[in-house]
Amino acid sequence: xxxxxxxxxxxxxxxxxxxxxxxxxxxxxxxxxxxxxxxxxxxxxxxxxxxxxxxxxxxxxxxxxxxxxxxxxxxxxxxxxxxxxxxxxxxxxxxxxxxxxxxxxxxxxxxxxxxxxxxxxxxxxxxxxxxxxxxxxxxxxxxxxxxxxxxxxxxxxxxxxxxxxxxxxxxxxxxxxxxxxxxxxxxxxxxxxxxxxxxxxxxxxxxxxxxxxxxxxxxxxxxxxxxxxxxxxxxxxxxxxxxxxxxxxxxxxxxxxxxxxxx
Numbered sequence: 001x002x003x004x005x006x007x008x009x010x011x012x013x014x015x016x017x018x019x020x021x022x023x024x025x026x027x028x029x030x031x032x033x034x035x036x037x038x039x040x041x042x043x044x045x046x047x048x049x050x051x052x053x054x055x056x057x058x059x060x061x062x063x064x065x066x067x068x069x070x071x072x073x074x075x076x077x078x079x080x081x082x083x084x085x086x087x088x089x090x091x092x093x094x095x096x097x098x099x100x101x102x103x104x105x106x107x108x109x110x111x112x113x114x115x116x117x118x119x120x121x122x123x124x125x126x127x128x129x130x131x132x133x134x135x136x137x138x139x140x141x142x143x144x145x146x147x148x149x150x151x152x153x154x155x156x157x158x159x160x161x162x163x164x165x166x167x168x169x170x171x172x173x174x175x176x177x178x179x180x181x182x183x184x185x186x187x188x189x190x191x192x193x194x195x196x197x198x199x200x201x202x203x204x205x206x207x208x209x210x211x212x213x214x215x216x217x218x219x220x221x222x223x224x225x226x227x228x229x230x231x232x233x234x235x236x237x238x239x240x241x242x243x244x245x246x247x248x249x250x251x252x253x254x255x256x257x258x259x260x261x262x263x
Contacts, residue, residue, distance in 0.1 A: 065234030093169035
């Protein structure tokens with residue numbers, strides 16, 4: 001016999017009945033949503049207050065162009081000479097990551113360069129065992145192979161099979177391009193500086209090498225003033241990349257401009 005409980009709440013009435021068989025069934029679990037696609041990496045500007053710190057000058061790097069930079073699987077600055085008759089392996093991976101930095105050298109203090117900004121390392125390749133990378137080939141049927149007499153001299157010895165645990169690089173295409181901000185601010189002591197921009201690439205042997213760089217000398221920095229740097233980071237057709245600092249200008253000191261004189 002079904003038991004029905006009735007509870008009076010205020011002027012209303014709520015009926016609590018035992019659930020039916022259909023209602024007591026466990027609801028179906030909704031399908032899991034697909035993982036979001038990885039977003040292309042972006043370099044963020046370091047946050048600074050509107051005014052420079054006490055006794056400092058402000059350097060404002062304004063970045064023009066499309067503000068994009070990309071690397072490639074083989075992005076070595078210096079490549080060994082190509083052996084004649086050996087086809088080039090275009091997809092072979094030698095670039096395992098990259099980073100962007102802004103540095104400065106103050107006139108008279110060349111031995112103490114200043115690192116103004118250094119991005120995290122953006123990884124573009126990882127080492128995987130060959131069996132996980134799908135590069136272990138199964139051996140085919142064994143048996144005699146008939147080769148004409150004229151073709152025997154041109155035959156090359158077969159390459160030995162790759163061991164399943166051999167480490168091979170896997171390229172990560174989604175991380176090879178990065179976007180820069182429109183502006184980056186830095187506070188420096190008053191003086192004259194050489195400013196450098198650089199993209200470095202990480203090689204197979206875990207060593208770094210400059211890949212794209214730009215610089216500007218004799219950049220003036222004055223106390224409580226702002227120096228504007230006009231830079232350019234632009235990705236062109238193919239592998240064309242521009243990383244430059246074109247000019248510097250000390251902006252007018254509006255705070256020091258006298259007001260209108262009285263009568």
